[in-house]
Amino acid sequence: MNKKRIRVFINGFGRIGRSTARIILKESSFELVGINDLYSYEQMAYLLKYDSLYPALPYSIKTEGDVLFIDERKVQLFSESNPEKMDLGALDVDVVLQCSGMFLTVEANLPLIRNGAKRVLVSAPASDSMPTYIYGVNHETFEGEYIVSNSSCSANAIVPIFKIVDKYFGIQGAIMNMYHSYTSYQNLLDNSHYSMDIRRTRSATQNTIPLISSAAEATACFFPHLKGRMSAKSIRVPIPAATLYDLTVKLNGRYTKEEVNFRFEEEVRSIYADILDITNTPGGADNYIQNPYSAVINLPFTDVAGENLLRISAWQDNEYGYAKRVVDMAKIIGLFS
Numbered sequence: 001m002n003k004k005r006i007r008v009f010i011n012g013f014g015r016i017g018r019s020t021a022r023i024i025l026k027e028s029s030f031e032l033v034g035i036n037d038l039y040s041y042e043q044m045a046y047l048l049k050y051d052s053l054y055p056a057l058p059y060s061i062k063t064e065g066d067v068l069f070i071d072e073r074k075v076q077l078f079s080e081s082n083p084e085k086m087d088l089g090a091l092d093v094d095v096v097l098q099c100s101g102m103f104l105t106v107e108a109n110l111p112l113i114r115n116g117a118k119r120v121l122v123s124a125p126a127s128d129s130m131p132t133y134i135y136g137v138n139h140e141t142f143e144g145e146y147i148v149s150n151s152s153c154s155a156n157a158i159v160p161i162f163k164i165v166d167k168y169f170g171i172q173g174a175i176m177n178m179y180h181s182y183t184s185y186q187n188l189l190d191n192s193h194y195s196m197d198i199r200r201t202r203s204a205t206q207n208t209i210p211l212i213s214s215a216a217e218a219t220a221c222f223f224p225h226l227k228g229r230m231s232a233k234s235i236r237v238p239i240p241a242a243t244l245y246d247l248t249v250k251l252n253g254r255y256t257k258e259e260v261n262f263r264f265e266e267e268v269r270s271i272y273a274d275i276l277d278i279t280n281t282p283g284g285a286d287n288y289i290q291n292p293y294s295a296v297i298n299l300p301f302t303d304v305a306g307e308n309l310l311r312i313s314a315w316q317d318n319e320y321g322y323a324k325r326v327v328d329m330a331k332i333i334g335l336f337s
């Protein structure tokens with residue numbers, strides 16, 4: 001059995017970066033060796049310890065110079081906007097978790113490899129042809145590529161659900177609505193926004209805001225026959241975490257709600273036990289904060305209409321649930337030789 005601890009470096013210590021750190025610190029198979037972000041080391045330590053959504057971490061966390069102490073553990077801190085300037089070889093980094101949202105192509109991440117990291121896992125869909133893995137769906141086909149994407153939170157939720165539906169009922173097309181918590185790429189109050197997306201100028205806490213989503217393309221990577229046959233919208237709602245997926249699927253034939261839910265229950269108990277769950281309990285988004293699954297299928301809300309329309313409802317903590325998959329995939333990558 002491989003006893004090697006996987007040496008992880010986090011680039012971008014925001015919501016996803018810190019969620020992955022929380023998970024890694026609890027797992028003995030990992031060692032957190034470095035963190036890079038552009039804000040102060042003192043704030044990095046504070047925001048790791050305290051979080052408005054998740055419990056305070058039970059460690060003593062403090063900085064001394066450019067070292068973060070987590071109880072006895074030492075983590076090297078950086079404040080570099082240019083990845084060329086970090087010597088990751090000296091830290092013997094096995095995997096960089098690229099959680100900055102800024103480096104979304106193979107080329108943009110190459111400096112991290114040139115500077116000594118063995119591999120990079122990007123916490124977002126790539127904007128080039130970077131290989132993409134979703135833990136629990138295709139992670140077993142990882143071939144040792146140096147720079148790979150973990151796809152999006154939405155694709156991690158939707159793809160395994162659609163795998164089940166396509167296997168038994170055949171998907172012809174889909175419309176996906178995500179009632180998604182706001183993220184730090186929106187404004188707290190109405191204000192100008194650095195992106196070209198005018199919708200992001202509006203207050204995230206006061207509005208439901210429909211945004212263009214890349215989920216259709218990210219999902220289609222796993223269903224080539226559905227390319228151009230899916231549409232997705234991310235409807236940002238005024239809550240800080242958890243997403244409700246409302247998925248409408250056109251099937252190859254006519255099936256009942258019972259037939260569909262039977263297959264969901266069967267597959268969630270077997271093939272997808274690590275990443276999917278089911279619920280029959282009425283609940284709201286806050287029931288799913290810190291839920292570790294990629295998606296929890298809300299069985300009472302499975303519905304069929306007309307000849308061949310299926311509606312599926314599912315929950316996900318888009319931060320923590322997604323970060324769990326980033327860490328699962330980092331383990332596959334880090335142990336690959």
Ligand SMILES: NC(=O)c1ccc[n+]([C@@H]2O[C@H](COP(=O)([O-])OP(=O)(O)OC[C@H]3O[C@@H](n4cnc5c(N)ncnc54)[C@H](O)[C@@H]3O)[C@@H](O)[C@H]2O)c1
Nearest residue numbers: 012013014015016037081099100101123124153184318319
């Ligand atoms: N928040 C979610 O629900 C979610 C879910 C899945 C994937 N993602 C993806 O994960 C990425 C990060 O999202 P987030 O929500 O954590 O954002 P965030 O804004 O909370 O965190 C991003 C962090 O990266 C830092 N950063 C920016 N430029 C940097 C640079 N050049 N070098 C180092 N650090 C830099 C920022 O200071 C910030 O702290 C995005 O690509 C996002 O699409 C987010």
